[in-house]
Amino acid sequence: xxxxxxxxxxxxxxxxxxxxxxxxxxxxxxxxxxxxxxxxxxxxxxxxxxxxxxxxxxxxxxxxxxxxxxxxxxxxxxxxxxxxxxxxxxxxxxxxxxxxxxxxxxxxxxxxxxxxxxxxxxxxxxxxxxxxxxxxxxxxxxxxxxxxxxxxxxxxxxxxxxxxxxxxxxxxxxxxxxxxxxxxxxxxxxxxxxxxxxxxxxxxxxxxxxxxxxxxxxxxxxxxxx
Numbered sequence: 334x335x336x337x338x339x340x341x342x343x344x345x346x347x348x349x350x351x352x353x354x355x356x357x358x359x360x361x362x363x364x365x366x367x368x369x370x371x372x373x374x375x376x377x378x379x380x381x382x383x384x385x386x387x388x389x390x391x392x393x394x395x396x397x398x399x400x401x402x403x404x405x406x407x408x409x410x411x412x413x414x415x416x417x418x419x420x421x422x423x424x425x426x427x428x429x430x431x432x433x434x435x436x437x438x439x440x441x442x443x444x445x446x447x448x449x450x451x452x453x454x455x456x457x458x459x460x461x462x463x464x465x466x467x468x469x470x471x472x473x474x475x476x477x478x479x480x481x482x483x484x485x486x487x488x489x490x491x492x493x494x495x496x497x498x499x500x501x502x503x504x505x506x507x508x509x510x511x512x513x514x515x516x517x518x519x520x521x522x523x524x525x526x527x528x529x530x531x532x533x534x535x536x537x538x539x540x541x542x543x544x545x546x547x548x549x550x551x552x553x554x555x556x557x558x559x
């Protein structure tokens with residue numbers, strides 16, 4: 334019979350019998366969760382973070398860009414997102430104006446927004462131009478001030494702007510200003526000539542009236558003198 338309580342050699346089988354340790358079950362049961370945490374916590378601090386910071390993830394994504402086409406696409410995508418952002422801001426302000434009572438909206442526009450009421454009105458105008466179908470969002474410049482300059486073209490100026498290729502995302506503020514100045518200066522000259530013609534007609538009518546009155550006075554005075 335094998336002596337399970339002794340490590341002595343067994344002469345019958347020529348091997349050493351390993352005895353079963355006593356009390357091991359009791360020792361394991363005595364270890365609490367707090368004890369485990371106490372042991373593992375210092376070790377956990379030495380391990381690398383399993384979650385990458387957001388900036389590292391973004392940089393990792395950018396690290397995959399390697400060709401001209403890839404960079405052109407990525408920059409174009411981000412550039413386009415800029416225009417969508419301020420159009421959405423303008424939409425929300427328009428929605429607020431339609432939803433809130435006047436006093437509440439004025440409080441929002443004058444006190445609660447992170448920009449002036451003038452900028453808010455311009456963003457609202459841009460969003461209206463898009464939502465009314467006047468300009469597709471895809472043709473707007475990514476700068477809100479340039480986009481506002483574009484959407485404030487008059488109705489009779491817009492076809493000419495389309496014809497000259499002015500309605501495009503990379504249009505500059507200077508191009509729009511020069512376009513407006515050129516068209517409105519020419520229109521001003523036309524209006525000025527029309528006004529001059531009207532004034533001339535009025536003067537001729539007045540002169541004819543004065544001539545008739547002068548003849549009447551001369552006739553009257555002539556009778557008195559005769």
